[in-house]
Amino acid sequence: MIDCLPAGTAVWEQCGRVPVVPPVRPRKLAKVPFVELADGRLQGVVSSGSDISRVYVSSVTAATHTYSCSTNNNRPCGGLSGSSPCKHLRALTVEAVLQYGLDRVARYLRAEVSEGADLIDCLRGGLGPAPAAMVFSRFLRHLAYLELPDTTMPIPELHWFPATRMVR
Amino acid sequence: MLAAQLTRLRDGEPAGVEEALELVTGFDEALVHGLARLSEQHAAALTALAGAFALTPIGEGAAEAAVKVVSGSIAEEHLTMLAGGRTALLGAVHDALLAELDAALGRERAAWQAAQPEADGAGNLLGAARSWLCELAITGWRGVDHDLVSASDQTVEALLAVPEQRRPAVLLDGLAAELRACCPIGTMERLPVRRWADLWTRALLLARAGGQSGERVAAERLSGRLLILGVDVHEHATAVQLQVHGVLEPAGGGRARLVRTSVAAAKVDTIVGPAVWKLPHRHPRLLSALAGRRSLEITDMPVLASGDLVWDDDRARAGAPVDAFAVARVSLAGALAPAAPPLDRHPVLIAEPVLVADYKVTRDGSFDLGGVVLAVDTDGLPACGPLTPKLVAGSSECIGLMRWDGGGWLLQPLAVRAKVKSETIEAHTGDWAMGPTDPKVVKAEARAGDAVAVLRERAGRLLRR
Structure with a gap:
């Protein structure tokens, strides 16, 4: 959360235009086009290195830190064993840290990351179930935003969402 | 804007603004804990909000709505009535503030002319949106969890698909994303109380049948x-x-x-x-x-x-x-300013272009116009343009929007003239509309790759199968 006051104003709670969720940091999207912290999980989609039309759906559950990875056709990822996460999960966590910053991801997952360690090495939940189909459909929904036509009718409500260069 | 104009604005805090905002704050705090569990204090706040309308045509309806909500039988019509009351109070605050600003600037404003409303034809979808908003109010921000946030997903997706419903769709999507990012809200130290109540109220009124018509013609x-x-x-x-x-x-x-x-x-x-x-x-x-x-x-x-x-x-x-x-x-001085549509009468929607010159930048980044100080919103500089807090701090002239938030006026810069190494340069938020012109930014963009193109490629491959 951003708890700072616009200069000259009194109380953050009584401001309308305060940014609540910091914008995400730009990152390369080619390998991991989709990352989100939602529904109690860090989840996302990792493009396959060998097949251009295949993607992997990877996720880590908050608190329990169980993880899962499968293709969008629901086949389990071959690189995944009970004892260690696959390269897709590794890529997912690396990109999540780039996108949101380590603090925000660790706080969401309720993970303790010791100084200098990689997030993925601090997650020892083992294999667990995850709704891969739902994550994949959230990714498709995400992509569908880019298909919506723009509008030249004003949207006054967006005044509550000023653009900001603050990234925390 | 001149020092004399700003002084006039400072001296003339309009009467009644503080009292009106107190009533609004009372309502907003009731939303934090949810209308299902009103404390005595919050019940009194709702009654007080309704009471402010006692002598108006909606007085009776507002009073009844407050009684019903306080007694625990909470229906959509009652919430809509209270949301309408809150909107009317902020509308009055908006009018008072804008009148002060216009008087200080010598700006003349056209009168509002209502157009014929048109039907918006998304009845069921808007009904679903209203139900979700009512559920939020009953639960209270503190009680909002992932399941409640996700319950809006389908409605938002369906509204986005209807071009005429872009306003409520974009608003609900923004609110839901914010709530999702803040879950579990129960453990948050501080809540953006005014902000979320603003968004909630506005969404509920926009989602009424005909809530956004008449202004769109x-x-x-x-x-x-x-x-x-x-x-x-x-x-x-x-x-x-x-x-x-x-x-x-x-x-x-x-x-x-x-x-x-x-x-x-x-x-x-x-x-x-x-x-x-x-x-x-x-x-x-x-x-x-x-x-x-x-x-x-x-x-x-x-x-x-x-x-x-x-x-x-x-x-x-x-x-x-x-x-x-x-x-x-x-x-700027002679141009006729437009009227604000009824629903857009809200302090957050005051965004009046002004030119500010002859100032010194203070240590905290405000503009000192010879004794009278104007706060500057440097957090509101967009990342898509060349304006930075540093450029603003080194500026000698600024085109900006006069805003009012959190109890005071502030300036949101849109363009500045600044001296950099004895050369006068200009920077505008729109300078990079055809792509960045700063070589450093061009390089960084090239390194990061084209996000829009990558996602379009993925969409082309995965979405239409």
Whole structure:
């Protein structure tokens, strides 16, 4: 959360235009086009290195830190064993840290990351179930935003969402 | 803006603003804990809000709504009535503040002319949106969890697919994303109490049948020369809006008018910074006028009663280069400002273009106009343009929007003139509309790759199978 006051104003709670969720940091999207912290999980989609039309759906559950990875056709990822996460999960966590910053991801997952360690090495939940189909459909929904036509009718409500260069 | 004008604004805190905002705050705090569990204090706050309307035509309805909600039988109509009351109070605050600002600036404003409402034809969807909003109010922000947030997903998705419902769709999407990012809200230290209540109230009123009609009908068509003052950028994870402020000199003479024109595009959270300029690509003439600091000749462009030109790139052609600072100095004073539509009477929607000069920048970044100080909102500089807090701090002239938030006036910069190494430079938020011009930023963009192109490729491969 951003708890700072616009200069000259009194109380953050009584401001309308305060940014609540910091914008995400730009990152390369080619390998991991989709990352989100939602529904109690860090989840996302990792493009396959060998097949251009295949993607992997990877996720880590908050608190329990169980993880899962499968293709969008629901086949389990071959690189995944009970004892260690696959390269897709590794890529997912690396990109999540780039996108949101380590603090925000660790706080969401309720993970303790010791100084200098990689997030993925601090997650020892083992294999667990995850709704891969739902994550994949959230990714498709995400992509569908880019298909919506723009509008030249004003949207006054967006005044509550000023653009900001603050990234925390 | 001159020191004398700012002093006048400072001295004249309009009567009643504080009292009205107290009533609003009382209602907002009731929303934090939820209407299902009203404490005595929160029940009293709802009753007080309704009581403010005792002598008005809605007095009886408001009183009944408060009684029902306090007694625990909470229906949508009661919440709508209270939301209407809160909106009316903030509308009055808006009117008082804008009148002060207009008086200080010597700005004349047109009277509001209502247009014929049109049917909006999304009844069921809006009903679902209202139900979700009522559920939020009953639960209270503190009780909102993932399941409650996700319950809005389908409604938002369906509303986004209907072009006429973009306003409620974009608003609900922004609110839901914020709530999702804050879950579990119960453990948050501080809540943006006013902000979330603003968004909730507005969404509930927009989702009424006919809630956004009447303001969306073109009142007339305008031709003439559009002189751009600057562009204000609005953005949340899945939307960006570029709102241009300018002065329109009507063809064939006549009084100049203050106008706005906007393009809003859907996006995703990973499209940030200068990449957002790739989204409104259907409007190349507008974008190149911003980037090239040129005027635009427009012909028969529809304009809403709110003073918003409904942009149509085919009705525009590029004009001559224009000095926005000269336009602000010469034309702002005499231009006729547009009226605010009824639902847009809210302090957050005050965004009046002004020119500020002859100031010294104080240590905290405010502008000192010879003893009277104007706060500057440097957090509100968009990442898609070249304006930085440092440039603003080194500036000697600034075109900006006068805003009112959190109990005070502040300036949101849109363009500055600054001295850098004994050279005077200019920076405008729209300078990078055709792509960044700063070599460092160009390089960083090239390194990061084209987010829009990557996602379009993925969409092409995965979405239509």
